[in-house]
Amino acid sequence: MFWSSLYHWFKMIHLIAMVAWFAGLFYIFRLFVYHVKHRDEPSVVAALITMEEKLLRIIMKPAMVVTFVFGFAMLYVKPVWLQYGWIWVKIVGVFGLVAYHFYAVSIHRKMAEGQYPLTERACRFINEVPTLFLFLVVFLAVIKPF
Numbered sequence: 529m530f531w532s533s534l535y536h537w538f539k540m541i542h543l544i545a546m547v548a549w550f551a552g553l554f555y556i557f558r559l560f561v562y563h564v565k566h567r568d569e570p571s572v573v574a575a576l577i578t579m580e581e582k583l584l585r586i587i588m589k590p591a592m593v594v595t596f597v598f599g600f601a602m603l604y605v606k607p608v609w610l611q612y613g614w615i616w617v618k619i620v621g622v623f624g625l626v627a628y629h630f631y632a633v634s635i636h637r638k639m640a641e642g643q644y645p646l647t648e649r650a651c652r653f654i655n656e657v658p659t660l661f662l663f664l665v666v667f668l669a670v671i672k673p674f
């Protein structure tokens with residue numbers, strides 16, 4: 529009874545954290561585009577490394593953790609969701625986002641060491657990927673088709 533009275537608060541925090549995480553997921557590869565473009569300008573590169581590092585560490589990582597914690601808190605309060613297919617497909621989609629997040633971390637680390645594994649064009653292209661996952665996950669969470 530006590531926990532179920534908190535369900536809507538959990539959902540509210542879940543959604544706010546998800547928006548903050550996505551702000552970063554949408555922006556990080558855009559920073560990589562500038563980073564690759566200005567790779568021969570040391571002062572720009574230094575500023576971009578700091579921006580990427582802060583975005584990943586101060587915004588994206590905590591926001592991802594809070595999204596997960598409150599997503600699972602809702603499942604603790606309403607375990608009935610686990611009997612539906614949408615939640616499992618949603619969790620698979622969320623793991624796709626987590627893979628994207630850590631891929632961004634690995635690209636950031638390589639570029640901070642002066643390696644450039646991606647072209648500017650590839651960064652622009654990869655930057656569109658989170659939109660597809662956002663569509664899938666929100667569709668599943670809101671429409672609950674199965």
Ligand code: HEM
Pocket residue numbers: 539542543546595596598599600602603609619622625661662665666669670671
């Ligand atoms: C493993 C991580 C996650 C878990 C366990 C989880 C779990 C849940 C649960 C149980 C609900 C409540 C459903 C309801 O009351 O109708 C919910 C709502 C929601 N989640 Fe997640 N979620 C996770 C990650 C995400 C992510 C990454 C996104 C966005 C891409 C997201 C978007 C939403 C939305 C939009 C709702 C609101 C649905 C509604 O009220 O109609 N969730 N989530």
